[in-house]
Amino acid sequence: MSELNHLTLTEALEGLEKKDFTSVELTQAHIDACEAAKSLNAFVTTTYELAIEQAGASDKRRAEGKAGPLDGLPLAIKDLFCTKGVQTTASSRILEGFVPQYESTVTSNLFRDGAIMLGKTGMDEFAMGSSNTTSGYGNILSPWRSRSAPEKDLVPGGSSGGSAAIVAARAALGSTGTDTGGSIRQPAAFCGIAGIKPTYGRCSRWGVVAFASSLDQAGVFARTTRDCARLLKSAAGYDPKDSTSANLPVPDFESALKGDVRGLRIGIPKEYRVDGMPKEIENIWQQGIEWMKDAGAEIVDVSLPHTKYALPAYYIIAPAEASSNLARYDGVRYGKRIEGGNLKDLYELTRAAGFGDEVKRRIMIGTYVLSAGYYDAYYVKAQKVRNLIRQDFLNAYGQCDALLTPTAPSAAFAIGENEDDPIKMYLNDVFTVSVNLAGLPGMSVPAGLNADGLPLGLQVIGKHWDEETVFRVGDVIEQAANFKALPQSVLKKAA
């Protein structure tokens, strides 16, 4: 592929360094690709003019020998990151027209290193969902289609679906996401790209619209582990403005990509072999285990006994924190306002009109479990179970260096599926959610296609602060899988 939008981020940077093309040319190629992918509805807001302006400034910096590590590379930013002067909605109607007066730390870091912003990508409203069908701005579609039912639109996964879809569609070199229960890893798996959620505290949460503060963590998407390593290096780092930001040096993640896992002990948690797991998921997991063995890693069976309680604990803790965080949307200080006769009417009407169904459900569950008389029975109980879940991982890490699991219990499903019952949708996060409860780093790497031609991902889970081993294992899976498949919508355009 010679088109500039088919380069990886690393290749694009080499091209810029060798002066094969300018950032303006590279950025324009991606803007054209974004326009060609418009039917995916991946963006809430595009910022093409700003992108071209940033690209011109980048070309100037490069000519002066002052280029940063990501200089001139066009990225997409999840619309959960506040961007100064650019509308930020969290895909909620309640924030329509909200223009932040400040920049999130993660986007500041990316811009400091020279990145270009193509636009703000859509998600499930307030990052609550696994399908991108709860956005207040319409469904976001995957660029992939199945062989057996090519007429059906598929979900890109969620919540960071727009960010995953646009990178898979070769319309951005990389993107930012956030992951509260699987919101980077599951869409990465569904869209056939790589995505990493680092350790809780690695990336600042300052300026990220809050969902569940003890679980939310920013991360990145790209088409390769190397590209993810470069993006995360820039995005991460200590920030005094986030009280849970870790004051630890950020490693050079890229140097962890040694192409070698000899001597590493890879744990296989037996509780992840859930009842009714589709054969294709079982098979891809087994394939991953074989790849690890072939590469010289030692496979160790481990147990995470409280795995089945991770989702129930999550669906107490996350809604509880959300109900508190989302109390700020009151129609007074920013966002939508529906006038009422008195202040209480104003609050109630504004919130009824501004929030979608899933967000309302979660706020109400959260309000209930925190209400007088129920706090100990639900919230404190869930925090205790969370402690046991975290301890399970710490025990397992006595025997192994990283864990290997499937990312999601299925490939991408069609829009509208799993919508009859909220619990069915929640089960999408069965393999990812414990990682958030324990604050660990986790990455999804594309591992292959199922019989229907849809991507499947494998998840690598590391120890706290050990993203380097996660990258090291992810890189070896990537090489073994040699995943080259392109989404149908991209193939059609290339033909």
Added chain:
Amino acid sequence: MSIDKATVYKIAQLARIRVTEEDVERLAPQLSNIMQFVEQLEEVNTDNVGPLANVVDITPRLRADVVSDGGIPGAVLANAPEEQEHYFVVPKVVE
């Protein structure tokens, strides 16, 4: 725990979300299902287990008690649906 319609009204009121009769009909069984799902946690023995609030072993730090930001009423009020002389405006609350 089954959540009846009266409870849905009460929660909606606490959450400051106006609901219609139709909303409540729909929400009562959905919220009940979710609560039944999370009640699996009752099976877990958590005697002698403390609640976890801090997932990574980092001690929360204190900062100096000084003013580090401010004097930007224009930016603070830039997104206000209604403002007057650097104040947010709401319906009258005191008769």
